[in-house]
Amino acid sequence: xxxxxxxxxxFVELLSKTNYSTITKVEHAGTKKIYILKEIxxxxxIPIPHYSSHINHKxxxxxxxxxxxxxxxxxxxxxxxxxxEGKPLxxxxxxxxxxxxxxxxxxxxxxxxxxxxxxxxxxxxxxxxIFVVNSGxxxxxxxxxxxxKIEQExxxxxxxxxxxPEFMERPTEQTDIWAIGCLFYGLFTNExxxxxxxxxxxxxxxxxxxxxxxAVPEPFRYIIFxxxxxxxxxRFNNVKxxxxxxxxxxxxxxxxxxFTDYLFSR
Numbered sequence: 001x002x003x004x005x006x007x008x009x010x011f012v013e014l015l016s017k018t019n020y021s022t023i024t025k026v027e028h029a030g031t032k033k034i035y036i037l038k039e040i041x042x043x044x045x046i047p048i049p050h051y052s053s054h055i056n057h058k059x060x061x062x063x064x065x066x067x068x069x070x071x072x073x074x075x076x077x078x079x080x081x082x083x084x085e086g087k088p089l090x091x092x093x094x095x096x097x098x099x100x101x102x103x104x105x106x107x108x109x110x111x112x113x114x115x116x117x118x119x120x121x122x123x124x125x126x127x128x129x130i131f132v133v134n135s136g137x138x139x140x141x142x143x144x145x146x147x148x149k150i151e152q153e154x155x156x157x158x159x160x161x162x163x164x165p166e167f168m169e170r171p172t173e174q175t176d177i178w179a180i181g182c183l184f185y186g187l188f189t190n191e192x193x194x195x196x197x198x199x200x201x202x203x204x205x206x207x208x209x210x211x212x213x214x215a216v217p218e219p220f221r222y223i224i225f226x227x228x229x230x231x232x233x234x235r236f237n238n239v240k241x242x243x244x245x246x247x248x249x250x251x252x253x254x255x256x257x258x259f260t261d262y263l264f265s266r
Contacts, residue, residue, distance in 0.1 A: 002053075004065040004080050009037065020046045025083065034083040035064070042075040049145045050120060051079050059111025061131065061144045084142060085134045090127035093190075098132060098139065100187050106246050108141040112176060113239040115146055121171040123147035125179035126159050127186070160196040165230050167197065174232035177239065181227025188216045193228075219245050222258045229265075 009026035012034070016023045022039045040048055051063035065080035092098040108130065115122055122129070124147055131142045158167055164178035185193040193212060213221045223242055229235045236242055245254060 002065040002080070004067055006067060006069065006078070009035065036081040036083050037078055038081055039076055039078040042077055047124070047147060048077060049079065050147050051081070052118075052120070055115070055118060055120070057111055057114040059107050059140065059142055060114060060146070061142050084131055086132045086139065086142075088128055089130040089132050089141065092132055093127055093187075102246055104139070104141060105184075106243055108143075109180070109239050109243050109246070111141065111143045112180070113243065115143065116173050116176070116239060120146055121173065122176050122179075123171050124158055124162070125176055125183060126162050127183065160198070161192050161194060163197050164232070165197055166232060172232065173238055174235050177227050177235050177242075178232075180239075180242065181224045184220060184224050184227070185213070185216070188220055188224075218258070219254065222254075222261070225265075226261060 008029055010029055011024065012027050013025040014022070015025055015036070020041045020043065022037075024037045024039070026035050026037050027033070028035060038049075040046065042048070051061075051066070053063050053065070056062065061084065062082040063079055064082065067078040067080070069076055069078070087097075089098070112122060112125075122143060124145060129143065129145045131144050132139045133142055158164075158171075158175070158179070162179040162182045164175055167175075182193050213224055216224060223245060226234075226236055227242075244250075
């Protein structure tokens, strides 16, 4: 990472501020390049992203530097991120300003697959953490705020509506795959699949993968169904398998897999 200092930057615009984080648009005093500074108060109860300068993919926000400092009797970590023109996916969905295409979904999954290939679990997949970049007639998704290394002691701070049944265990690729199922369901129905996995009754669990998915067309219904298997071992092994389905590479093989998975799930 580049060895930045706070006084290297000139304030341009405050983008957002919460009790624990501040996101600011800044200009580097030397290069005149625009960046985003994401400042987070260091606290055990506050999730801190696992941004890495080694991550370099079109569909993942770039991190160029990291600063640690103390102010107002608190410790802070501040990430220097690339500046992107666009909006979070959640805003575009609420405002109905986006049509999500298969190509958009594939790019989104390719970014996630890249994270997994670098032993990083996103850990908090939801529309808020997908930034849609303005690019003419072809807006593209960029993942932000990825959280966890694949390690025994790793912890994910998962939004309850996207948390898998095994959310108390260390995060794995299947943690993200469950969340992709919840995300896809929301994209196709404009509603949340669940509010909180811990509050589902047994009867709701039994019909979750069938009754709620009837209105979703194939193969998206199958993708959601497979992502949302309660047993993590019965979900997709990896994100590449979902990408292959969306790329429609082998229709006959897919129809057989769909038939057998639906048949033996009851």
